[in-house]
Amino acid sequence: MKLTCNNITVDFSGLRALNKVSLSVETKEILGLIGPNGSGKTTLLNVLGGQLKSNEGSVKKDNLDITTMPPRLRVKNGLARSFQIVRTFESLSVFDNVKSASLTTSKSNVEKNNYCNEIISYIGLNKIKNELANTLNYGDRRRLEIARAMATSPDFLLLDEPAAGMNDNESEILLNTLNVIPKKFNVGILIIDHDMSLIMKLCHRLHVLESGETIAEGSIDSVKKHPDVIKAYLGKDF
Numbered sequence: 001m002k003l004t005c006n007n008i009t010v011d012f013s014g015l016r017a018l019n020k021v022s023l024s025v026e027t028k029e030i031l032g033l034i035g036p037n038g039s040g041k042t043t044l045l046n047v048l049g050g051q052l053k054s055n056e057g058s059v060k061k062d063n064l065d066i067t068t069m070p071p072r073l074r075v076k077n078g079l080a081r082s083f084q085i086v087r088t089f090e091s092l093s094v095f096d097n098v099k100s101a102s103l104t105t106s107k108s109n110v111e112k113n114n115y116c117n118e119i120i121s122y123i124g125l126n127k128i129k130n131e132l133a134n135t136l137n138y139g140d141r142r143r144l145e146i147a148r149a150m151a152t153s154p155d156f157l158l159l160d161e162p163a164a165g166m167n168d169n170e171s172e173i174l175l176n177t178l179n180v181i182p183k184k185f186n187v188g189i190l191i192i193d194h195d196m197s198l199i200m201k202l203c204h205r206l207h208v209l210e211s212g213e214t215i216a217e218g219s220i221d222s223v224k225k226h227p228d229v230i231k232a233y234l235g236k237d238f
């Protein structure tokens with residue numbers, strides 16, 4: 001399966017946040033979306049997830065045009081996303097948070113329970129599955145958010161800075177979890193993150209934005225050597 005966007009343009013009252021951006025991600029692959037602050041990464045994820053309408057361009061899942069499809073229908077069609085700011089149900093347990101996300105699927109109740117338990121152990125939340133979400137530390141909350149996204153049985157997972165605010169140990173655990181998701185669950189991942197060492201270890205391909213424009217795309221090696229990328233990241237550890 002393939003998630004594609006073509007010539008996406010987004011204007012915010014006078015500011016062009018995205019200018020004719022096109023990319024695609026396939027199941028079983030991890031695509032990194034990188035670029036300086038304000039380059040349009042979250043805006044593009046919002047267009048893919050349906051939280052924002054683009055002024056121009058289209059979004060497709062295989063041959064299905066989902067450009068105008070509302071977010072909850074996109075979830076039903078296999079698109080799950082996490083947000084830059086954690087969104088969980090604070091007063092529900094870890095298990096109930098994950099279970100509530102699985103309600104969008106057509107699985108039977110028993111299948112939902114089994115699948116949620118599988119996801120919870122896989123993401124490493126088993127020991128705390130009966131704890132309330134508001135008692136979790138930051139790293140666990142971020143992983144709970146990914147577990148909730150996975151509970152919708154997605155074909156594509158859109159992750160906005162999942163490692164933000166994590167310490168080195170927490171990012172390492174996240175890296176190991178995300179690394180195996182594509183092949184184990186037949187999912188394609190589109191990930192935004194500022195942690196370049198995580199991105200370089202995790203991603204199969206990169207897409208680089210600067211000021212709303214694509215400045216490079218391709219393998220990690222080719223992107224790292226690209227003069228525009230070096231310029232955009234000048235003075236930063238890339």
Ligand SMILES: Nc1ncnc2c1ncn2[C@@H]1O[C@H](COP(=O)(O)OP(=O)(O)O)[C@@H](O)[C@H]1O
Pocket residue numbers: 012015017035036037038039040041042043044
């Ligand atoms: N809702 C909005 N209204 C107006 N401007 C916005 C809005 N969201 C984002 N922007 C602007 O669009 C640009 C891209 O933002 P964003 O996609 O959040 O960048 P990134 O995620 O790469 O840091 C920035 O200049 C930002 O200030």
Ligand SMILES: [Mg+2]
Pocket residue numbers: 041042043084
């Ligand atoms: Mg952002």
